[in-house]
Amino acid sequence: MKFRTFEMERWQSVYENAVEFNLSESGVHPATLAEVGLDPQEFADIRLSYSPSNGTERFRRLAASLQDGASPDNILVTIGGAEANFHAVMRVLEPGDDALLILPNYMEVHGIVENFGGRVIPVWTRMENGWIPDPDEIAAKITPKTKFISLSNPNNPTAQVFGADIVKAIAAVAGKHGCWILSDEVYRGAERDGVRSPSFWGIYPKTIVTQSLSKAYGTPGLRIGWVVAPEEDIAAMWAQSDYTKIAPPLMSDLVGCRVLENREKLYARTRELINRNWPGFRKWLDQRAGMLNWLEPKGAAICMVKYKHPINSTLLAERLRTEKSTLIVPGDHFGMDGYVRFGFGTEEDYTHAGLVRVGEMLDSLKQ
Ligand SMILES: Cc1ncc(COP(=O)(O)O)c(C=O)c1O
Structure with a gap:
């Protein structure tokens, strides 16, 4: 391939x-480890075994607490947001499907869709419109083969935030056509005014959110991210991840728990x-x-x-x-x-x- x-x-x-x-x-x-609230001495007696392959219960519980109504069974721990996006697309896309992408965007999903035989349908935002998407334009571009709508919020590369009204309007379009929403929310928590950007989770049931400790938390070297999705989809993505990583790195999962505990x-x-x-x-x-x-x-x-x-x-x-x-x-x-x-x-x-x-x-x- x-x-x-x-x-x-x-x-x-x-x-x-x-x-x-x-x-x-x-x-x-x-x-630094100190800023995360860790003393390296805490690790001295840790046995470097395989970690639970979907992430530790402690990490999944902490990650679930960030999303309304989520439980640890809605979480799969991944190698960064990058692996999370990979599994999300793999879960919902079949060759020949269309994927509607709100652009500009971090181009990972764009590449995965094309690598695996899907077609990208672009919907561009523009600086003149505040880099905010137009839900009517999204609705007009959906085809019978559109499997999902993908976006990042806050957005990379524009650093703009789609507000609750836009999130709801996009969810309504997806609902009308039965599409998934793949919402990459790795910058959630990095808002300059401290007001958390709205998540698609809890608004629309066919949602897969991807998350990461790399951006809002300032710990990219941990290479820890996660997927939030309905339970059966998490189970399927967990099976997919047997092929990509076996398990998240034990030390990163452990440090990641401290990061989430000290998130504010x-x-x-x-x-x-x-x-x-x-x-x-x-x-x-x-x-x-x-x-x-x-x-x-x-x-x-x-x-x-x-x-x-x-x-x-x-x-x-x-x-x-x-x-x-x-x-x-x-x-x-x-x-x-x-x-x-x-x-x-x-x-x-x-x-x-x-x-x-x-x-x-x-x-x-x-x-
Ligand atoms: C929108 C977005 N998603 C995912 C990633 C991947 O991040 P990670 O370091 O968590 O793999 C990035 C990295 O820049 C990004 O900008």
């Missing part, structure tokens, strides 16, 4: 540790990092206001920026990498040339120094 390349992840995998300034990351500066502290940390860094980034953007357009991010440490400079986005990112040792994500990776995505969730001085390099390049291209 031929897999199409997951362009953004390949770009980051190959170069993020090879540049001086990595502004391609969508999460915040990673938390970690959400606050994430929020503080984003809110601390945004004014500096905004100032940098304002200085180039005639050439750049953007919307203020609401729910992640990222910003999708439209530029007027006469250069293709991949070429711009490539030149920044090779000439300025700075990594950003080209809009081409989202099917949106003319845009670039910046991550600004890491340390303030580091972000600033990277932006100075990008500024030098952009200002030279303007002339």
